[in-house]
């Protein structure tokens with residue numbers, strides 16, 4: 450039987466053809482969307498401009514229309530972004546044994562180094578990806594379990610987590626204002642538990658057959674993604690469109706929790722990651738999640754009528770995990786109308 454280190458996509462990706470367990474059915478595989486030029490329609494918002502109410506309008510509109518936008522001039526330095534990307538690539542380039550050691554230091558299991566999805570053992574088909582995930586708050590208590598190799602990991606990611614948290618708070622304030630809520634609405638429990646996820650997609654001999662990450666909607670409030678090469682696709686009006694990498698920019702997307710709190714004013718967009726045959730792709734996602742006991746429900750001011758049930762984040766995650774493969778089923782259990 451294969452051991453975990455042999456299952457890692459980074460251990461065997463250099464094969465002549467895609468293994469059968471990685472070949473997805475025609476309706477799910479990327480097929481001819483590979484090679485389609487990335488779309489320029491996803492709004493790019495300049496956070497450096499002085500017209501705050503215009504920025505709020507732009508990100509609110511993007512959150513309604515796409516559930517996605519990109520930000521530039523966001524205040525996180527190019528050096529920090531480059532260091533974060535480099536150190537993440539260094540992590541995935543380490544010998545497999547070292548990655549496993551570095552990714553499994555925590556006894557509670559909230560730090561994970563895995564391949565494909567968190568559900569490898571039970572999934573029918575696998576995904577062309579390895580991933581490292583852990584809590585993002587750079588507290589002593591969390592950081593004692595962060596990787597110590599590469600040696601710069603903790604230092605770089607600590608600063609990155611602090612800076613992206615500030616950016617996230619700024620964006621959440623503007624989204625709150627765009628919804629007509631108080632600026633502080635998302636402070637506290639609703640945004641208390643950020644997590645970092647470093648995705649690594651090795652080169653693939655035939656990217657049209659497989660996926661790096663299945664179609665999904667993030668179970669977050671918002672997600673802030675760093676990417677430096679193509680591979681992210683968004684499902685919009687029945688088509689898959691590529692999200693163009695912008696140097697030192699971030700991709701921001703609306704998660705399911707924001708969709709529920711905004712009473713569907715903002716839409717969580719379905720997205721996925723495709724692979725390419727030229728070079729490995731690494732991305733770093735910063736998910737802003739509520740704490741487990743926080744109650745998720747449509748904001749009272751937007752309930753006309755409320756579309757979603759009220760539940761704790763833990764309950765939400767249970768539904769989300771059990772129905773993740775079926776969008777319709779998920780919206781049935783979360784919504785009040787039962788449809």
Ligand SMILES: O=C(O)CCC(=O)C(=O)O
Pocket residue numbers: 646648662667674676680681682720721722732734
């Ligand atoms: O790597 C990407 O392009 C997408 C990552 C993503 O959607 C996720 O980690 O939830």
Ligand SMILES: [Fe+2]
Pocket residue numbers: 665666667672720
């Ligand atoms: Fe995602």
